[in-house]
Amino acid sequence: MPHTIEEIAQALGATALGAVDLTVSGVAEPAMAGPDDLALAMKPAFADQLGQGRARAALVWDGADWQALGLKAAIVAPRPRFAMAGLSAMMDPGQGFAPGIHPSAVIDPTADVAADASIGPLTVIGPRARIGAGAVIGPQCFIGADAVLGQGAYLREGVRIGARVRIGARLIAQPGATVGADGFSFVTPEESAIERVRDSLGDQGEITSQPYARIHSLGNVTIGDDVELGANTCIDRGTVRDTIIGNGVKFDNLAQIGHNVVIGNDCLICAQVGIAGSTRIGNNVVLGGQTGVSDNLFIGDNVITGGATKVLANVPAGRVMLGYPAMKMDAHIDTYKALRRLPRLAAQVAALQKAVFKPGQSD
Secondary structure (H helix, E strand, O other): OOEEHHHHHHHHOOEEEEOOOOEEOEEEOHHHOOOOEEEEEOOHHHHHHHOOOOOOEEEEOOOOOOOOOOOOEEEEOOOHHHHHHHHHHHHOOOOOOOOOEOOOOEEOOOOEEOOOOEEOOOOEEOOOOEEOOOOEEOOOOEEOOOOEEOOOOEEOOOOEEOOOOEEOOOOEEOOOOEEEEOOOOEEOOOOOHHHHHHHHOOOOOOOOOOOOEEOOOOOOEEEOOOOEEOOOOEEEOOOOOOEEEOOOOEEOOOOEEOOOOEEOOOOEEOOOOEEOOOOEEOOOOEEOOOOEEOOOOEEOOOOEEOOOOEEOOOEOOOOEEEOOOOEEHHHHHHHHHHHHHHHHHHHHHHHHHHHHOOOOOOO
8 A cells, every 4th residue: 555755754753855745655675676665775875775776765864865865755764773663564565364254264152252353264263262352363373272362463374372371462473383382391200310410410320211201281371462473483381380471572483482481571582592491581681593591590681692692590680691601791702712812822832842842851
């Protein structure tokens, strides 16, 4: 749907300049933009690319000389990347999910589905499940018995919500996300080698073969408002108490959240992060891609971990961590620099030894 430059600027709380009645129907990078696109020239580095495209209007940085760039209209935002959030929402064509309930959907008679909810083909909604107003549930989804899905939920293809899971308003779940699988929890009749290694930090002791008995997950998963789940993200239910995800938490693809984990508000959990059972994460925490967090730990508010960090101990609030095992980022960088110097230092030591201890020299 086309929008005028003025309409877009008003929606974004930005400033429209030039031919504000000019309409655009999409967005594009500057070099690839056509005459009906709004070019995204959000910083000076993109200025030269505007000449390679055919855009008549652009989202530009504050202070840009948009007329000198050959534009007929511009939208100026103090923080253009933040303006992208609203702009992308306006321009998103969606997935084309039809309103209403598809004839192939299977909905238990006891389920409470809001009248305006959209239920896609081959979706299954279990007994006594509750689906909030304005929810959009795509094709081949599953909502288990007694599950609660808040208003405005948006579930892409193949999302699975287990029995008794409780989710707040405005959930976004990307394809294949799973909430409410059983936790990975097993025990042996006698003390296992795993337990001995944890205590001894390496010694298995006497090795005996033992079967693993399954500990069933009796807890649930509770998720707050405005949470987003990446594709194939998995959140396990608790063993006895609930696994809890706070408000505003955003998960990237392939994140794994173990049983009994508690995550605070407004956290970013990036791709391939794994959080082991019973760990507690504070508010506004950012876990970089492939971060691994061991079990029964605490990570304080506002902690940031770099990519592939492995957290094996508690982390105080406000720390920036990197490495395996995780340490303060500045200390890790210093250690890495020293590691790179080791071959040269070893060669220097060898040369010194050769000079001091000549062959045949006695004490």
